[in-house]
Amino acid sequence: MKEYCAVFGVYGHKQATYLTYLGLFSLQHRGQESSGIAIYKDGKLEVYKGLGLVSQVFNKQILDYLQGEIAIGHNRYSTAGDKDLKNAQPIVFQDIAIVHNGNLRNYEELKNLCASLNISLETTTDSEVILKLYAYYKNKYKNIKKALIETFKHLKGAFSVIILDKNTMIVARDKWGFRPLVMGEKDGAYIFASETCALNVLDAKFIREVKEGEVIILNKDKIENFLYDKPQKRACIFELIYFARPDSFIFGRNVYDVRENMGRILARESYIDADVVVPIPDSGVISALGFSRESKIPFEWGLLRSHYMGRSFINPTQELRDLAVRLKLSPIKSVLNGKRVVLIDDSLVRGTTAKRIINMVRKAGAKEVHLRISSPPIKHPCFYGIDTPTYEELIASKLKTQEIAKLIGADSLAYLSIDGLLKACNANKDEFCLACFNGDYIV
Ligand code: SF4
Incomplete structure (x- = not known):
């Protein structure tokens, strides 16, 4: 997205x-x-x-x-x-x-x-x-x-x-x-x-x-x-989930506070016994903090992100594309080895990146990998200015949650509910566009 x-x-x-x-x-x-x-x-x-x-x-x-x-x-x-x-x-x-x-x-x-x-x-x-x-x-x-x-x-x-x-x-x-x-x-x-x-x-x-x-x-x-x-x-709720910078105030809300709430509510809705909460940087960091604070599972930087890879990076083959993910994200073995890890990200779109990251975390020695997503499943494309893949490419529009978990190699997978998302934003359902989650296109 x-x-x-x-x-x-x-x-x-x-x-x-x-x-x-x-x-x-x-x-x-x-x-x-x-x-x-x-x-x-x-x-x-x-x-x-x-x-x-x-x-x-x-x-x-x-x-x-x-x-x-x-x-x-x-x-x-x-x-x-x-x-x-x-x-x-x-x-x-x-x-x-x-x-x-x-x-x-x-x-x-x-x-x-x-x-x-x-x-x-x-x-x-x-x-x-x-x-x-x-x-x-x-x-x-x-x-x-x-x-x-x-x-x-x-x-x-x-x-x-x-x-x-x-x-x-x-x-x-x-x-x-x-x-x-x-x-x-x-x-x-x-x-x-x-x-x-x-x-x-x-x-x-x-x-x-x-x-x-x-x-x-x-x-x-x-x-x-x-x-x-x-x-x-009908403000775009994805601005609060991911697009806006966390130091911004938009739609009457501090983006940082909303993301922290999302993590807290996600922890209440889909708690799992684990040793560490690890964000997929940078998008999952604030929700992971919220998840950690609510679940009392320690927050750790188990993945390090390089900020020096530009958009022009060329990936000529599939094999090199896999290696490029490592250039962008690198696992910290001492954090992950032998641990039950809760990985947190803000959204799951195609599932391909999540699959590579979970594989990377396992190779770094994690005993279990549980993926938690601080937004609901994206089942529908956006027509209001966000570049989403087609229905065909959106993994949640084709597969059930357990099937996705299996496909991406996670021990478990859970999303924030739509009600939980609205609660995190302190909003009622008519205030925001939720079309990519529920298909309710107002325009
Ligand atoms: S469908 Fe609505 S909520 Fe989803 S990205 Fe587009 S504008 Fe935002």
């Missing part, structure tokens, strides 16, 4: 470009394929974007050239559209730039709408459709607010967007609030970001989250906000 895209924006700061650069750095976990910044200065829109990490795309010369007081930025990992530079964001049309996190469910329908309005599309991204519909309706109505309402009412699915239209910045979140979007302040300037970790890094003050269905228009005269439609809260 991969998250796709981070958005960031600064309105009214002399260092807007550098703040955006730093913000994108702290949001790198949300997308690593491409990065870009757009600014508006001296009556002109300037954009720079490239393929790769933030550190690979930008250098001092580029950032110095891009200086301006209003800036938007984006990190992308494609969910909709191809992985080439033309799909990198910000996307620009008629001196308007957009950055978008999320995925629209009705892209085909929107493409037809564009065709019927004689709007031509140059990329294969749903983000371009939002931009071009907005430009079309703005030209038609000569009124930004009316253009935005007209645009957003056609969109079904997830969008947290920031639009830069000359001196005006527009920030909006879909009425379901699938993806997070927060608002902060620094030196009197407004900052918008996918997660609060980007505010923390700038020492900016958190003001609040952008509400479901809210649109904020900022220009030099005033700030205006309104709802484009009635909110129907």
